[in-house]
Amino acid sequence: MxxxxxxxxxxxxxxxxxxxxxxxxxxxxxxxxxxxxxxxxxxxxxxxxxxxxNRLAAAFGSDAASTLVGMCVPRLTSGLFGHVLDGVDRALSRLGYQVMIGANNHSTEEEEAWVRQVISWRPAGVILSGRSHSPGTVDLLRNAGMPVVEIWDLTTSPIDMSVGFSHHDCGAEIGQFLLRRGRRRAGYVGALARADVMGQSRLDGFQAALSGGGHPLVGKEVLSDTPGFYAGYYGLETLLARNLHLDVVYFHNDEMAIGGLAYCQARGIRVPEDLGIVGWGGMEAASVLPKRLTTTVVPTTAIGKAAAEALVARLRGEPGADVTVIPTRLVPGETA
Amino acid sequence: MxxxxxxxxxxxxxxxxxxxxxxxxxxxxxxxxxxxxxxxxxxxxxxxxxxxxNRLAAAFGSDAASTLVGMCVPRLTSGLFGHVLDGVDRALSRLGYQVMIGANNHSTEEEEAWVRQVISWRPAGVILSGRSHSPGTVDLLRNAGMPVVEIWDLTTSPIDMSVGFSHHDCGAEIGQFLLRRGRRRAGYVGALARADVMGQSRLDGFQAALSGGGHPLVGKEVLSDTPGFYAGYYGLETLLARNLHLDVVYFHNDEMAIGGLAYCQARGIRVPEDLGIVGWGGMEAASVLPKRLTTTVVPTTAIGKAAAEALVARLRGEPGADVTVIPTRLVPGETA
DNA sequence: TCAGGTTACGTTACCGGTAAACCTGTGGCA
DNA sequence: TGCCACAGGTTTACCGGTAACGTAACCTGA
CATH class of the missing domain: 1.10.260.40 (lambda repressor-like DNA-binding domains)
Structure with missing residues (x-):
């Protein structure tokens, strides 16, 4: 030997x-x-x-032999992306692939740095989250000539393939829903500001729907904090302190909405009578709350699975759509 | 070119x-x-x-040149492990390493299969969760001669290095705490049964402390479900239906405890007067609940960071301890 | 009976780095 | 003057697979 x-x-x-x-x-x-x-x-x-x-030797010797797939998410601590990652990993590991992870912290520069690293491993393909990337990232990936799947926020002109849904539509759907329910003075509590392009898309869609219905957004509070329970709690406190007579608040995500609910409970604000609360994402906790949260449920695992399958299909030369829509579902709860 | x-x-x-x-x-x-x-x-x-x-070529040509680290967690959808992963990834990517992930679903066989895959990439090192592994896993890793860090559940005889804390002690500490608070009829609600060795350790420690204090565990309910909110909700419902006159319930983790709290609220059970509720893990949501959850806070990110640093230290030939204790913290809330 | 295909291999070249050993000119110093 | 150290390189061998091509033996059908 x-x-x-x-x-x-x-x-x-x-x-x-x-x-x-x-x-x-x-x-x-x-x-x-x-x-x-x-x-x-x-x-x-x-x-x-x-x-x-020795897969190293195999992948090195033959460009076709790599079983490595890179996957970049905004934050590894996000509950939603944990499920996406799980969907990707289950689908890929069953097919003999390995997943190399990365986090971009909502920064296109960090994403580019990650892409540079992962490409140096000559992976079979790459999965990115979101559809806005630095020109350098796009160049690198185009040049590498490998399958690329952009997930989470759908784009009709992907680098290669896109799997997900429209964040803008999510926001718009909630806006229309709230108008139908008779809400007239809506507010928004978010986090991360410009950094989170997709959250911003939901807000844009939300505002467009409200304005289209003749009752534009009354006020918003966007913290530069992590979009978690705390931020929801204090964000709502700050927004309400401005005495805008809001009758409903749309939150960046479910975690923040639950933080908002906690604030309401602490202050004796009745939900949904005094104030409606709406989240986004569909985390499990939202459905065992005393009042089920009104939210948009995102099929996280399904998106991960679909992305993995689209990638592998392309690698095998099977025909497949460049754009795959995985629809979200507005779930009316008892909080709005 | x-x-x-x-x-x-x-x-x-x-x-x-x-x-x-x-x-x-x-x-x-x-x-x-x-x-x-x-x-x-x-x-x-x-x-x-x-x-x-081309890192593939570099790592292939020289065993010392790999910047790949494998990391296996029980479940990618766990909030706690998301933070551990984040700690690992931040520390490693800053030092120029890349992380290949895997999930073992609390199965030593799945872990072994993953180790087999990851080793074929000749990584610089591997991080595993937990301290019980199949003999095959241990063989493979020993033979590979690379640094291995076992995290989460501390072991004094690691394959190579261990970073974490004692689950048994966590359970015991809570048991003693509840006895001091005058609780006499404790129950337990868990999930995954034998599969989750570490949850079982906490239960063992809990029971040992209760028995040692003269008031042994009165009843337990262990579901074979995912340890989430639902399981906590229904697990508590099932346990209470047995009319054991419990005065406190220890849950497998915070998610389940919050599910339990939701059940109490739904049924008008006053917490902590009628029933104490205790969780484990320290998820963010637990601290913005109407009543702050009594729980053990685990420094997840710090564990990930410490594991990554121990691994890199060994790779660089720097001296370092084989066993690193990252202490947890019992946080008395308002629910017990 | 023999051309042509098929089966079951073997041979050769190559992927793109890195380690280790080997050169070569220059300056310092005894 | 001769020797050595050192800076600043070059050369060679090798890592362990896979693709592409070569080939001998056997089969098959006209």
């Missing part, structure tokens, strides 16, 4: 089984061109030597 | 800059053995050609 780290390689197996390296390679990859007898002998030898394949 | 995918390589840069491949390699890695003039020329040429390094 050639003993760089004491590991057996194809050559060791070949020698011991009395065949060539290439035959061993073919057998282990489950190809054709060998007899049943040879296959059994090679397999037995490989097992006996404790052979651990 | 040799055009396998149209990408420039060291040789292209070398030719154009009028030096050898090796000199280019040294310059790009920031080594020594070249003049300032040569360095500037090489750097300029690399930029001009849009050189993207």
């Amino acid at each position: 050639s003993d760089r780290k004491g590991k057996a390689n194809l050559e060791d197996i070949a020698r011991q089984a009395g065949v060539s390296k290439m035959t061993v390679s073919r057998v282990l990859r489950g190809g054709t061109g060998f007899s049943d007898d040879t296959r059994d002998r090679v397999m037995a030898t490989a097992r006996q030597l404790g052979y651990v394949p | 040799s055009d396998r995918k149209g990408k420039a390589n060291l040789e292209d840069i070398a030719r154009q800059a009028g030096v050898s491949k090796m000199t280019v390699s040294r310059v790009l890695r920031g080594g020594t053995g070249f003049s300032d003039d040569t360095r500037d020329r090489v750097m300029a040429t690399a930029r001009q050609l849009g050189y993207v390094p």
